[in-house]
Amino acid sequence: MKGNLLVVHGGGPTAVINSSLYGVIREAERNESIGSVYGALGGTAGVLAEKFIDFSTVPSAEIEMLKQTPSTAIGTSRTPLTPEDYDRMISIFKKHNIKYVLFNGGNGSMDTCGKLYRAAKDEDIRVVGIPKTIDNDIAITDHCPGYGSAARFVAQTVAEIAQDVRSMPIHVSIVETMGRNAGWITAAAALAATEYSCGPDRIYLPEIAFDEDKFLSDVQSIYDRKGYAIIVASEGLKKADHTPIVDPIFKIRRDTYFGDVGAHLAELVLKNLGIKARSEKPGIAGRASILNQSSVDREEAIQAGAAACRAALEGKTGVMIGFKRLSSDPYQMEIMDVPIEEVMLHERMMPKEFINEDGTGVTEKFTEWCRPLVGGDLLKFAWFNK
Amino acid sequence: MKGNLLVVHGGGPTAVINSSLYGVIREAERNESIGSVYGALGGTAGVLAEKFIDFSTVPSAEIEMLKQTPSTAIGTSRTPLTPEDYDRMISIFKKHNIKYVLFNGGNGSMDTCGKLYRAAKDEDIRVVGIPKTIDNDIAITDHCPGYGSAARFVAQTVAEIAQDVRSMPIHVSIVETMGRNAGWITAAAALAATEYSCGPDRIYLPEIAFDEDKFLSDVQSIYDRKGYAIIVASEGLKKADHTPIVDPIFKIRRDTYFGDVGAHLAELVLKNLGIKARSEKPGIAGRASILNQSSVDREEAIQAGAAACRAALEGKTGVMIGFKRLSSDPYQMEIMDVPIEEVMLHERMMPKEFINEDGTGVTEKFTEWCRPLVGGDLLKFAWFNK
Incomplete structure (x- = not known):
C-alpha cells in the first residue's frame, strides 16, 4: 500500500x-x-x-x-x-x-x-x-x-536545590512540581537521595489528601532537627474533599486559574511557624530541559x-x-x-504500592521502577560539612 | 612565611x-x-x-x-x-x-x-x-x-520555555529571574534569541520603574500579533516610588517577605486582559544548575x-x-x-548603556558584553512551524 x-x-x-x-x-x-x-x-x-x-x-x-x-x-x-x-x-x-x-x-x-x-x-x-x-x-x-526526562529533571534539580539549601541552612525550601492529577513526576524527586546528594524530606502527591496540620508539624520537627527542610509538592495538591488546597484566582470562560501550591505552602510555613521559607517552581522548564x-x-x-x-x-x-x-x-x-x-481517556494514577504508608513519600518499589527510566546516575556532588 | x-x-x-x-x-x-x-x-x-x-x-x-x-x-x-x-x-x-x-x-x-x-x-x-x-x-x-553560569541558565532556560510556549501558542508566559536589585541575570535572557531559538518579547529589570499600564498594553499587542508572549521579569521589580510591585505577605523579625513577581504579573494579565497566563520561577535552581x-x-x-x-x-x-x-x-x-x-558594600547596577531606550530590554552593547561569559553557544533547536 x-x-x-x-x-x-x-x-x-x-x-x-x-x-x-x-x-x-x-x-x-x-x-x-x-x-x-x-x-x-x-x-x-x-x-x-x-x-x-x-x-x-x-x-x-x-x-x-x-x-x-x-x-x-x-x-x-x-x-x-x-x-x-x-x-x-x-x-x-x-x-x-x-x-x-x-x-x-x-x-x-x-x-x-x-x-x-x-x-x-x-x-x-x-x-x-x-x-x-x-x-x-x-x-x-x-x-x-x-516521563523519564521529566523525572530526571525533577531528581537532578531537587538534588541541586537541596545541596544549595543545606549549604546555608536557614530556610524551608518548597519545590513545586508539575503533574496536576497524577504524582509520577513529583515522586521522582525521591531519586535525588543518593550517596552523593541529599533528597527531599517530604514528598506530597496529588493522590493523597493534603493534611495542613500534619504538614506544619512535620516541617517544624524536620527544621528543629536539621535547620532546614526540603519539601517537594505537586502543583495539584488537593484537600480531603478533592478541591485544590489553593484558592481559585480567576476564571476565563470554562477555565479556572489557581494560585501556586509552592508559594502557598511557603506562606503557610512563614505565617504559622515563623520560619523562613521560599518556593521554587521550575514549571514548564522541567518538560523543556534538554x-x-x-x-x-x-x-x-x-x-x-x-x-x-x-x-x-x-x-x-x-x-x-x-x-x-x-x-x-x-x-x-x-x-x-x-x-x-x-x-482512550483513562488516567493512570500512582498505585498504592508506590506510595509510603505515611502518604508523604514513596516506596523502594517505586524507586526501583523509576530509576532505570531517568537514564543513568545523577551528577556526583562533594560534601564536607557533615 | x-x-x-x-x-x-x-x-x-x-x-x-x-x-x-x-x-x-x-x-x-x-x-x-x-x-x-x-x-x-x-x-x-x-x-x-x-x-x-x-x-x-x-x-x-x-x-x-x-x-x-x-x-x-x-x-x-x-x-x-x-x-x-x-x-x-x-x-x-x-x-x-x-x-x-x-x-x-x-x-x-x-x-x-x-x-x-x-x-x-x-x-x-x-x-x-x-x-x-x-x-x-x-x-x-x-x-x-x-554570574556567567547564572546567565547561561537563564538564557538556555528562556530559550527552552519560549520554544515550548510557541509550539502551542495559547498563553502569556512570565519567567521570573533572580537578582533583586541589579538586573544582570534578568538581562541575560536576551541571549536566548539566536538563529536557532526565540528570545523574550520583553525584559523587565529592577533598575527601571515598572509601569503596569504600559506592561499590559505591550503584552496585549504582542499577544494579538503572535498568539503568545514571552516575558522575563526580575524578582525585584519596583514601582516608581522604589517599593516592590508585589505586596508584603509576612514579617519575621527584620525580614519582610513579598509575593512572587512572576505570579503577580501572570495574575495581572489574566484579570486585566482575560488572556491565559502562567509564570515559571526556577529560583534557586538557576544558581545550582551544573x-x-x-x-x-x-x-x-x-x-x-x-x-x-x-x-x-x-x-x-x-x-x-x-x-x-x-x-x-x-x-x-x-x-x-x-x-x-x-x-566594600558598593552595589553595581546595570549601566544605562546596557538598557534599551524603552526600558523593556537590553542593548547590543550588553549582549556583546555578556555573550562570552556564558561559555559557548546555546543548544540548537529545530523549528518548522514558521
Missing part, C-alpha cells in the same frame, strides 16, 4: 516528542511503501488547515537536531474537535494521498486518535498512536516517552516512533505503541501494541 | 564557588610555603566554632568533584559579625597557624573580608578576597565568577582561586581578585588585584 505518512502532535510537549518524530522519519526513509513523510504544522488545527511540512525538503542536519529540540518542532494544538472535523480530516488525508497517520500525544490525543481510527475504519487509512506525556498517566503501558533529557527516554521515544511507523506498514490500525517491562535490573523493556480503545 | 591556608565561604552560593575552592587547593599543593589547606565548615560561623576540614585528608577524586558540585561543599553562613568576632577570628587563626585567609563571597563577604584585613593588619596574616556572586553586583571587576554551568565561568573561577592563593603568597593582603576585560571578540580577560576597601 504505497502512500504518504503524516505525523500529528497533540497536547503539551515533552523533552523527547521530537525524538519520536525523528524515529518516524528515519524509519520511513528506509521503506519504499512510504512516499513523503509530512508533519502537521500546529496539531489537528494544522491538519484541518492543510498546513504540512514535507520532511524530504529538510536538510538531514536539521532532522538530527530534532533529538535535542524541546517542545514540538512542528507545533501542536489543544482545540476540541467536532464529529465533522473527523470527516473533514479523512477527506484531507485522501486528497493528499495520506495512508498512514501517526498521532503523538497524551490521553487527550489518544482519544482523538481512537475517534479518528473509527472514522477511518472503512478507508484505506491506518491510524497508530505514539504515547507521549510527562505526566505518565496513560493506561496499560509501563511508562510513557517524556540537558536533563534522559538518554533512555530519548532512545525509547525514537524506538516508539519507529515502531509506530512499522506497525502502520504492517497493516495495523487503531493501536498505540506501548512498553512492557521485562526487568528493572538489568533494565529490559519490549515494545507492544495496545488497542487504542483500551487507553 | 610558612603557614596554613584557610578558605572561608560567605553568603549565597553559585554554580562555581566550589571551582574557586578547587583552584585554591590545586595551586596551594604546588607551593611549599603552604602547610595545610583548610576549609571553614559553615562560613565565618564555622571559623568561630573552629570547625575546619583539612583537604590533605580528602581523596583527590573528591577534590575533582568540586568542579561539578553546586552550592558550597564546605557550607556558608550569613550571620552578622560583631567587632569582637573579628578579634576572636584573629586568635583562632594564630592558634591554628593560619597565615593565609581567602574569603570567597559577594558584597557582604567582601565587607567582612575588608574588616578582617583591618583587624589583621598588625599580624602575620594575609587576607585576600575571591569574588563570587550570581548577581554580578561587585564593583570594579568586569564581572564575577558565578548542567548549565558556563565553561568560561568555571575556568575563571578556578583561576580566581589560584590567583588569590598566589597573591597571598606574594605578600599581598587587603585585595580582591578582579577581572579586567581586554576584548570581547575574541574574548580576552586578565586578572587584576582590586584594593578591598574600594569594593
Whole structure:
C-alpha cells in the first residue's frame, strides 16, 4: 500500500516528542511503501488547515537536531474537535494521498486518535498512536516517552536545590512540581537521595489528601532537627474533599486559574511557624530541559516512533505503541501494541504500592521502577560539612 | 612565611564557588610555603566554632568533584559579625597557624573580608578576597565568577520555555529571574534569541520603574500579533516610588517577605486582559544548575582561586581578585588585584548603556558584553512551524 505518512502532535510537549518524530522519519526513509513523510504544522488545527511540512525538503542536519529540540518542532494544538472535523480530516488525508497517520500525544490525543481510527475504519487509512506525556498517566503501558526526562529533571534539580539549601541552612525550601492529577513526576524527586546528594524530606502527591496540620508539624520537627527542610509538592495538591488546597484566582470562560501550591505552602510555613521559607517552581522548564533529557527516554521515544511507523506498514490500525517491562535490573523493556480503545481517556494514577504508608513519600518499589527510566546516575556532588 | 591556608565561604552560593575552592587547593599543593589547606565548615560561623576540614585528608577524586558540585561543599553562613568576632577570628587563626585567609563571597563577604584585613593588619596574616556572586553586583571587576553560569541558565532556560510556549501558542508566559536589585541575570535572557531559538518579547529589570499600564498594553499587542508572549521579569521589580510591585505577605523579625513577581504579573494579565497566563520561577535552581554551568565561568573561577592563593603568597593582603576585560571578540580577560576597601558594600547596577531606550530590554552593547561569559553557544533547536 504505497502512500504518504503524516505525523500529528497533540497536547503539551515533552523533552523527547521530537525524538519520536525523528524515529518516524528515519524509519520511513528506509521503506519504499512510504512516499513523503509530512508533519502537521500546529496539531489537528494544522491538519484541518492543510498546513504540512514535507520532511524530504529538510536538510538531514536539521532532522538530527530534532533529538535535542524541546517542545514540538512542528507545533501542536489543544482545540476540541467536532464529529465533522473527523470527516473533514479523512477527506484531507485522501486528497493528499495520506495512508498512514501517526498521532503523538497524551490521553487527550489518544482519544482523538481512537475517534479518528473509527472514522477511518472503512478507508484505506491506518491510524497508530505514539504515547507521549510527562505526566505518565496513560493506561496499560509501563511508562510513557517524556516521563523519564521529566523525572530526571525533577531528581537532578531537587538534588541541586537541596545541596544549595543545606549549604546555608536557614530556610524551608518548597519545590513545586508539575503533574496536576497524577504524582509520577513529583515522586521522582525521591531519586535525588543518593550517596552523593541529599533528597527531599517530604514528598506530597496529588493522590493523597493534603493534611495542613500534619504538614506544619512535620516541617517544624524536620527544621528543629536539621535547620532546614526540603519539601517537594505537586502543583495539584488537593484537600480531603478533592478541591485544590489553593484558592481559585480567576476564571476565563470554562477555565479556572489557581494560585501556586509552592508559594502557598511557603506562606503557610512563614505565617504559622515563623520560619523562613521560599518556593521554587521550575514549571514548564522541567518538560523543556534538554540537558536533563534522559538518554533512555530519548532512545525509547525514537524506538516508539519507529515502531509506530512499522506497525502502520504492517497493516495495523487503531493501536498505540506501548512498553512492557521485562526487568528493572538489568533494565529490559519490549515494545507492544495496545488497542487504542483500551487507553482512550483513562488516567493512570500512582498505585498504592508506590506510595509510603505515611502518604508523604514513596516506596523502594517505586524507586526501583523509576530509576532505570531517568537514564543513568545523577551528577556526583562533594560534601564536607557533615 | 610558612603557614596554613584557610578558605572561608560567605553568603549565597553559585554554580562555581566550589571551582574557586578547587583552584585554591590545586595551586596551594604546588607551593611549599603552604602547610595545610583548610576549609571553614559553615562560613565565618564555622571559623568561630573552629570547625575546619583539612583537604590533605580528602581523596583527590573528591577534590575533582568540586568542579561539578553546586552550592558550597564546605557550607556558608550569613550571620552578622560583631567587632569582637573579628578579634576572636584573629586568635583562632594564630592558634591554628593560619597565615593565609581567602574569603570567597559577594558584597557582604567582601565587607567582612575588608574588616578582617583591618583587624589583621598588625599580624602575620594575609587576607585576600575571591569574588563570587550570581548577581554580578561587585564593583570594579568586569564581572564575577558565578554570574556567567547564572546567565547561561537563564538564557538556555528562556530559550527552552519560549520554544515550548510557541509550539502551542495559547498563553502569556512570565519567567521570573533572580537578582533583586541589579538586573544582570534578568538581562541575560536576551541571549536566548539566536538563529536557532526565540528570545523574550520583553525584559523587565529592577533598575527601571515598572509601569503596569504600559506592561499590559505591550503584552496585549504582542499577544494579538503572535498568539503568545514571552516575558522575563526580575524578582525585584519596583514601582516608581522604589517599593516592590508585589505586596508584603509576612514579617519575621527584620525580614519582610513579598509575593512572587512572576505570579503577580501572570495574575495581572489574566484579570486585566482575560488572556491565559502562567509564570515559571526556577529560583534557586538557576544558581545550582551544573548542567548549565558556563565553561568560561568555571575556568575563571578556578583561576580566581589560584590567583588569590598566589597573591597571598606574594605578600599581598587587603585585595580582591578582579577581572579586567581586554576584548570581547575574541574574548580576552586578565586578572587584576582590586584594593578591598574600594569594593566594600558598593552595589553595581546595570549601566544605562546596557538598557534599551524603552526600558523593556537590553542593548547590543550588553549582549556583546555578556555573550562570552556564558561559555559557548546555546543548544540548537529545530523549528518548522514558521
